[in-house]
Amino acid sequence: MSIVQELSRALPKGIVITGEENTRPFECDGLSVYRQKPLAVALPESIEQIKQILKICKANNTPVVTRGAGTGLAGGAMPLEKSIVLGLSKLNKVKSIDAENQLAVVEPGVRNIAISEAVAEYGLYYAPDPSSQIACTIGGNVAENSGGVHCLKYGLTVHNIESLTMLTMDGEELTLSRQDDGMGLLALMNGSEGLLGIMIEITVKLTPTPQLARVVMAAYDSVRDCANAVADIIKAGIIPAGLEMMDKFAIEAAEGFAKVGYPLDAQALLLCELDGSEAQVQAELDIVLKVLSGASTLKVSESEEERLNLWKGRKSAFPAVGRLSPDYYCMDGTIPRRHLADMLDKINELSEKYQLRVANVFHAGDGNLHPLILYDANIPGELERTEEFGTDILKLSVDMGGTITGEHGVGIEKLNAMCHQFNNKELETFHKIKQAFDPDSLLNPGKAVPELHRCAELGAMHVHHGELPHPELERF
Amino acid sequence: MADRIAQLQALVQASSSLHINTEWLDYAGVVEYYPEELVMTVKAGTTIAELKKQLSKNNQSLTFYTKDDDVSIGAVYANGGQDISDSVLGVQIIDGNGEALNFGGQVMKNVAGYDVSRLLVGSKGKLAVITQISFKVLPSTYVGELSAPIKTNNNPALRVEIEQRLKSVFDPKGIFQ
Numbered sequence: 001m002s003i004v005q006e007l008s009r010a011l012p013k014g015i016v017i018t019g020e021e022n023t024r025p026f027e028c029d030g031l032s033v034y035r036q037k038p039l040a041v042a043l044p045e046s047i048e049q050i051k052q053i054l055k056i057c058k059a060n061n062t063p064v065v066t067r068g069a070g071t072g073l074a075g076g077a078m079p080l081e082k083s084i085v086l087g088l089s090k091l092n093k094v095k096s097i098d099a100e101n102q103l104a105v106v107e108p109g110v111r112n113i114a115i116s117e118a119v120a121e122y123g124l125y126y127a128p129d130p131s132s133q134i135a136c137t138i139g140g141n142v143a144e145n146s147g148g149v150h151c152l153k154y155g156l157t158v159h160n161i162e163s164l165t166m167l168t169m170d171g172e173e174l175t176l177s178r179q180d181d182g183m184g185l186l187a188l189m190n191g192s193e194g195l196l197g198i199m200i201e202i203t204v205k206l207t208p209t210p211q212l213a214r215v216v217m218a219a220y221d222s223v224r225d226c227a228n229a230v231a232d233i234i235k236a237g238i239i240p241a242g243l244e245m246m247d248k249f250a251i252e253a254a255e256g257f258a259k260v261g262y263p264l265d266a267q268a269l270l271l272c273e274l275d276g277s278e279a280q281v282q283a284e285l286d287i288v289l290k291v292l293s294g295a296s297t298l299k300v301s302e303s304e305e306e307r308l309n310l311w312k313g314r315k316s317a318f319p320a321v322g323r324l325s326p327d328y329y330c331m332d333g334t335i336p337r338r339h340l341a342d343m344l345d346k347i348n349e350l351s352e353k354y355q356l357r358v359a360n361v362f363h364a365g366d367g368n369l370h371p372l373i374l375y376d377a378n379i380p381g382e383l384e385r386t387e388e389f390g391t392d393i394l395k396l397s398v399d400m401g402g403t404i405t406g407e408h409g410v411g412i413e414k415l416n417a418m419c420h421q422f423n424n425k426e427l428e429t430f431h432k433i434k435q436a437f438d439p440d441s442l443l444n445p446g447k448a449v450p451e452l453h454r455c456a457e458l459g460a461m462h463v464h465h466g467e468l469p470h471p472e473l474e475r476f
Numbered sequence: 477m478a479d480r481i482a483q484l485q486a487l488v489q490a491s492s493s494l495h496i497n498t499e500w501l502d503y504a505g506v507v508e509y510y511p512e513e514l515v516m517t518v519k520a521g522t523t524i525a526e527l528k529k530q531l532s533k534n535n536q537s538l539t540f541y542t543k544d545d546d547v548s549i550g551a552v553y554a555n556g557g558q559d560i561s562d563s564v565l566g567v568q569i570i571d572g573n574g575e576a577l578n579f580g581g582q583v584m585k586n587v588a589g590y591d592v593s594r595l596l597v598g599s600k601g602k603l604a605v606i607t608q609i610s611f612k613v614l615p616s617t618y619v620g621e622l623s624a625p626i627k628t629n630n631n632p633a634l635r636v637e638i639e640q641r642l643k644s645v646f647d648p649k650g651i652f653q
């Protein structure tokens with residue numbers, strides 16, 4: 001009996017999905033240029049069913065790719081050939097809310113925004129807010145250690161998880177908490193990309209909804225001045241609730257799409273949100289307005305409606321850019337803030353070199369860049385050129401003292417770039433950490449950490465002045 | 477500076493049993509501190525008092541609780557706690573094979589590779605020599621009253637087993653006592 005038959009027999013009807021047509025929606029995540037059909041998709045409705053699925057997969061030595069909503073941008077949830085996709089979208093309940101201690105216990109498949117909605121009546125919300133929050137799941141957020149606009153002040157996912165329960169490939173449960181006296185296993189699970197265990201229950205920390213939030217929009221005639229303003233705000237002792245920047249191309253795209261009143265003649269735009277009590281916001285506002293006095297346009301939201309409107313452009317920047325090009329590729333490097341202006345210059349030079357347009361929208365406060373490279377996959381060679389462009393940006397990020405990924409993860413996408421950031425001994429350590437949790441390597445194997453021979457081959461390739469040996473072979 | 481790391485590596489390689497502490501480490505000082513980055517990178521033997529002195533010049537503060545200003549940041553890190561875990565961004569270590577390794581970095585957001593710099597928080601000197609630590613700091617006005625982190629002993633068999641396996645990842649010969 002095949003594993004698919006075995007799974008279908010063991011589980012109630014409707015849990016195991018098979019066949020070309022039905023599994024198609026699961027063949028990729030948000031990085032849709034890479035696709036792979038799994039053997040089958042299982043959508044369990046209980047922890048018991050997850051355990052049954054794992055048991056059968058283990059007995060058949062079949063890899064398991066855990067999936068939340070599939071909004072990941074690095075191929076983390078892309079199926080492997082001959083794998084089973086374990087989709088957790090049906091486990092989507094907020095199980096309990098402890099308003100007094102500002103905690104909520106949730107299932108892994110609950111959507112990020114659904115947590116904030118469920119606790120709103122207590123004057124609370126879940127602070128990390130990835131732009132994909134209407135769709136992405138808390139399990140996916142933990143697995144990627146996701147960030148969002150408000151993470152500058154309120155922390156990343158890792159800072160907002162109180163405890164979680166995970167399953168090993170053997171189906172054994174382990175609960176990890178912030179209070180555990182021992183190694184930082186809870187922190188380790190954040191950003192583990194489905195390779196160490198399966199998160200089945202998560203206790204999240206909740207944050208009181210601020211009394212007031214106001215956003216300052218500052219437009220600049222020079223990208224450098226705008227980038228420097230970011231560091232100046234922090235230098236002035238202010239931690240904004242959000243600090244986002246857009247370049248000219250992104251401003252135009254966002255304005256064309258959302259019509260929110262961004263100045264179209266600006267070279268760069270800054271959105272700086274301040275929140276807290278009325279007095280706090282006013283005090284911070286006074287300082288911020290002084291720091292931003294060199295801006296060509298300066299505007300402060302006077303109402304909640306106006307605030308949301310100013311954010312709307314930023315929040316729709318991705319789809320807005322998407323309208324201008326058949327395809328776009330989103331990068332995710334992070335650099336020290338003081339290098340922002342230099343980085344943007346370099347990206348523009350690369351844009352010329354590769355003859356590809358790029359829009360910059362990013363979490364400036366964290367130094368987390370999201371250059372969107374515009375391309376057309378139907379033009380032969382353009383995807384490859386785009387990926388080379390992207391790799392150059394990631395290498396620059398590392399060389400400036402930053403990292404190849406701030407929040408989107410490595411997945412399959414950044415395996416090569418990992419070779420640039422880590423040496424063999426470090427990569428080996430990562431592989432051994434996986435073995436400590438998953439000795440048979442059945443949880444999302446091959447993702448997140450490159451094999452050493454891959455890095456060696458890549459190193460050898462560079463010796464040949466960028467001329468790739470075996471161009472016929474597929475390379476991610 | 478790099479010499480001391482090479483010396484430490486040699487010491488680890490030559491040892492069959494080692495108890496790491498600040499005097500043995502003999503490696504202190506601020507490596508890099510840009511106030512506008514809200515990040516400080518220091519050698520692990522640097523005292524908390526020294527860190528506070530540098531930070532106060534820029535109206536910035538540590539975001540984790542410390543009982544005693546005379547102890548080193550390395551000791552606070554190895555002892556562990558949710559507050560220091562939250563502020564850690566990167567570490568440089570020497571593992572039980574004497575290899576000098578780097579994990580994490582000096583930026584606020586970084587998800588490349590497993591979060592080893594937070595895994596080793598609370599490792600009590602039993603996994604690796606921590607030589608350098610980067611952590612987040614904040615303008616003092618954003619740091620409220622700090623209190624000792626709550627710690628509970630919760631050691632189910634599976635956790636004990638995984639911790640043992642992780643010990644042998646970093647210290648295969650079992651030299652760190």
Ligand SMILES: Cc1cc2nc3c(=O)[nH]c(=O)nc-3n(C[C@H](O)[C@H](O)[C@H](O)COP(=O)(O)OP(=O)(O)OC[C@H]3O[C@@H](n4cnc5c(N)ncnc54)[C@H](O)[C@@H]3O)c2cc1C
Binds near residue numbers: 077131132137146193
């Ligand atoms: C338009 C758009 C905007 C985005 N904006 C942001 C942003 O602002 N910030 C940001 O950080 N990201 C952003 N992302 C990326 C993505 O939304 C996040 O990475 C998100 O956390 C993924 O959640 P998911 O439920 O879709 O996970 P999936 O894509 O399904 O899975 C992601 C990874 O997590 C693993 N996984 C999922 N659930 C579990 C579980 N329960 N246990 C163990 N492993 C699991 C998977 O194996 C995979 O490796 C954006 C994506 C899109 C498409």
